[in-house]
Amino acid sequence: MRMLQGLLTRVEGEGEVVLRTENGKMVGVEVRISEAPRFFEYIVRGRRYVDVPDLVSRICGLCGVSYVVTACRAFENCFEIEVPEYEEELRMAVLGAERVKSHVIHVAYLNLPDLIGLGSIGELFESYTHLFQSASKIVLWARKAMEILGGRFHNVVNIRIGGVYSFPSSEKVRALSRDLNEILNDFEGLARFVLGLRSISEEVHKLRYMATACSGSYCWASNKLVLDDGTYFGVESFENYVLTEQVSYSNALRYRLVTGEPYLVGPIARYNNYMKYLREEVRELLEEFGWNRELRGVYQSVVARIAETYNTLLELRDFLSSYRERTVSSPPKVSRVRGPCVAVTEAPRGILYHRYLLDDNLRVRSSNIITPTAQNLACMEYLIEGKLYGSALDSKAVEVAKSLIRCFDPCISCSVHVSRVEIPAGTTRT
Amino acid sequence: MRRAAVAIVKLTSCSGCINEFLYTIASYPELLRSVSIVHATEFQDLNTLEDIDVALVEGSVVTQHQEELVKEVRSRARTLIAIGTCATFGGIQAGRVGEDLRKVILASYPNPDFISALPDVKSLDRVVKVDFNLSGCPVNGDALARLLVKVILGGSEVPIAESVCSECKRVGVLCVMVSRGVPCLGPVTLGGCGAICPRFGRGCYGCYGLNTTVVDGERLARFSEVLEKVGMGRGDLEAFLKYFSFSALTKIRVRE
Amino acid sequence: MGARLIPKVGRVVRVVEEAPLVRTYHIRVEDLAEPQPGQFNVLYVKGFGEVVISISNFRYEGASAIAEHTVRTVGAVTSYIQTALNVGSPIGIRGPYGRGWPLKEFEGLDVLVVGGGIGLAPLRPILKHISRYRDRYGRLMLLYGARRPVDMLYKYEYGEYRAIPNSTMLFSIDMPYIGWSDYVGFVTDLIDRVSLDPEATVAYVCGPEVMMKVAASKLVKRGLREDRIFLSLERRCRCGIGVCGTCQLGHLFVCKDGPVFSYQEVKDYLAVGGL
């Protein structure tokens, strides 16, 4: 048996894809997450529940807000805390700004080079300066938004269990709102460029998928989940619907449906569920490029990201333009909790699940955090195997595998909350 | 002018600080004309580790392999900058140091045999010589940009060490601890964030690390009594210090 | 009211390698007032910051001034100066600032100059001054020490100094060196090797603070008046004009009340560690 390996680049965190061969033909694939484990489940043990959101935020450098929000919602669920409407809106705006940042970074800096045949961000800057600058402007705006609404670009500090710590000044929010109009122009330019690309593959992938469930809106946070076949269930039974598996070659746990099938979470799962709830402007834009339809394969997730980003920017526009500074509610007083504290939120890469068990002093006894990338790992292997099984193996095959993986925008640091780094010293050509 | 070769190296961390580097580039795209990124697996395919002018290293060292990697990077880099609290102090993953490793692994993984981990979590300066330590969880992107530009031009920054309180007062924020009795680690924490948490009406939890230019074990112990009075127990303080100031704690012990 | 913290832009016209990590920069700048010996300028390098550097020589060339600054590389700004500043480079400059060496007041007296290392830089104008107005002063004694022979500044000028009539020049290095035939040891030891007329001598001292303290107390022991011993002190100095506050030594601002102080003024402060 021979193995051909490729270090995963242009993904967040460190991993490799390994193609196994027999007699020169591909027979299996391993997506190895070599990122060293960080053991967050252990780290939050013994901590006061109020401190948990700031700690788990550190799991992921791309979507920390999703962690903060999910942890808060988990405790709000089990303490039955009502979050005041305006505070919830503010939190969702921070989450939205993070989504814009994450999606645009992925689309422009990481995925676009694949679609137009470039190797890196530097090349992108050289050959598509204008596009690069538009994307950068959007990211910088999202950063500003996160800073004003949440405190900073990463590990935001303004979200707490039960609401927010403070409302930013109207003056600052107004400035943000003003800039957004220009940003929307930049975004449209980027969106049109991407949606118009012929290189987005029409390859069909038959996959199961899961998303949070809402009625009447594009869903980001809910206590219900839905499978592609219409199965609904509450977040408290999430762990009954998935199987956890651990493989020897990877530091990340991975998940399948109880049937053993891999399932997909993330932009495509959401998009196919909720595209009818996208704003009119978004649907019109998609229509123009023939994309206002169900997406058939993971290569098309870039379309979903564009759609979600646009939708989010428009929602942010409404939120910001009607924003008013208010006084914050006082932190909730809680005493006892019955049962586990659970919640799911749609992180940019898909559903993020948190479960905490508290002791009598309201300190964490145990926890389980299931990240979107971990849920997608089985899908990645399934798709690569489906595409390359039996084919002759060369470095091009590795490229094919890697670009498939990249479509998931995998977030490796978070999928392990750790890792083993496999960078051969010296040159790493992959 | 020759372009400066910049390497972005990730160890055990969340990539948040590397994203701050991306922000630096987004803010100053012209930087891409004066640097060439020779290594950055997060956003490019072709990566080498030769003749590095500036290495930005994120994350702490938790494996043998990482230790070798950083040494390799050090030997090839003219300037090595540790970015973020993981690289400068050990980071949140240090929260498990000193605990039974098997227990730690079992908290996250059903099958502990598949997971290998070392008992220690090291900040970079425990492994190699570091030219600049820029702490922060995440590192302050503006500060990173400022330093990076200076280093690329062949210079460095005039160092200033002060606490979060200095920044708090300069922005005119009401002290949350004195005026509301909210526990705040600002007085013993290195400035650099711009007093983000107090600005949002909450206490600092020390994510830029202990200001060891001033605080020793004795003073820390006295300070923990102040925190205790406003409701932060010693155990919680120690936990936060472990998450964000681990390597400093090996030098400074909170007195019993 | 002018904007006092704004530098004028000058240009480096000559760079002299003095010693390892020490260079003298000749800076041409329009419209700079003539300094007193012992005064300093504040040099600014774009984006990296300012440093306080003594004026080690000064002359006018037509309408523009040429100020010489001998800079030792130690920290952030001086390193950048070392790396990036060459002939032709622009540089910000403001000054002259501070209280220089009192020379006029002591005409007629013997002059003892004691320098250690980079400390010769602010003393150099005294040597130039005396050589120019030789008849106004009595004996000239220069005691200069450095770590190694190669660290000595202005070696190319020693001939010139020696040529000053009625002068003595003694040199020392810290550790023995092949080819070194002068004194080995502290520069302050040289004080014991010169004959002094305590009633008629003024001393100008600059070097590391410990060295200055030792020199001053030795001179006092030899009978010099405390108000005739002058030291050029150093503290963290940022603005140069007494507004940033970081250079305070007791109630004195090193930048505007000094850097030159009589020993009498500062001896109590210097005696307390960390004041």
Added chain:
Amino acid sequence: MAAQLTKYFKGGLGDLRALFDAVKNYVSVVVGYRVSGDAVGFGPVESLESLPLGLEDSQAPGAYRLSRGSSGFFRHSHASPKYWLHLPVQEVFTVLEDYAVDIARYDTYSAALFGIKPCDLVSMEVLDRILKNDDSYWSRRSKIELVVVEECTVPGATCFCGSIGTGPSASTGFDIAYARLSNGIIFKYGSEKGLRILEKLELTEVSEEDVAEYERAIARAGELTRYLPPPSEISKSLERSVSDTSFWKEVSSRCVGCTNCNMVCPTCFCTEFVDQIEPSGRAKRVRQWFGCLSHTYGQVAGTHYRPELYMRYRHFVLHKFLFYPKQVGLVGCVGCGRCITWCPVGIDLREVVSKVVSRYGS
């Protein structure tokens, strides 16, 4: 000076409003303790409502609380006139790509201070004398055309102006002062300008009883704030204490060098410079408040002149009571008590000074 104040006026809250409006007409911006949200800062005040008239502060070492209620009496918050006169962060200049120097512009509008406390008034005099050469300070300072002081009849628990002689009443350097008494407000003038403004208001004559009550209230407040021996005694004792290392170590043992005392002190003026450069070559020089309790204070390349915290703490205290008098002829501490209140660990300057005096006094 006091002899000059021959005339008092009396009025009520309505008259205070009229005074505010008169002052507002006089200048382009009125500056004072400004309520914003649940905090009090120092800055432009739009109307009487933005002044903390209905607030009461309670202060103790390391503790500060604000409460609402018209009966309350507000002394001050962490923010002194320093926030307006000596900006916490100020741009000095920008250097463009071609090395052209672009000087930061200072705004130039005429201003009045309204309602500032006597201690803060004196602190301005201290700053004036120390920052003689500071353009940026004077760009604002010289634009202050009118000063209205609120005297303290109900001092706070950390105030000790009576010990220094900087309060509770104002004696010089103001145009108008007022004091709130149980049955109204007493106004006095400190300059011709002030008198002219007061005369235009429809104030009543004061009775002898009013004056007596006013004087009693001030005297009582003066008593309440007299904790310490006279400043000259303090300086002498400090002078003798300087080399007592163990004493200074002991009194600073709880200090964590956070610099809050420096920042809130109305007379602490030290600044640091920060330089920035963009890849384009454009550079900026910024100046910001800097505390002598921070490690960097006294640090130079290769060595440190105040390496230990006790040395820097000692400098803070010596500077206020020993060095300031030599530098500017005034005690540098105005007895506002801010450094006591806002010290997160609650170190009490009065206690430290008392200890020095009891150990080293004559």
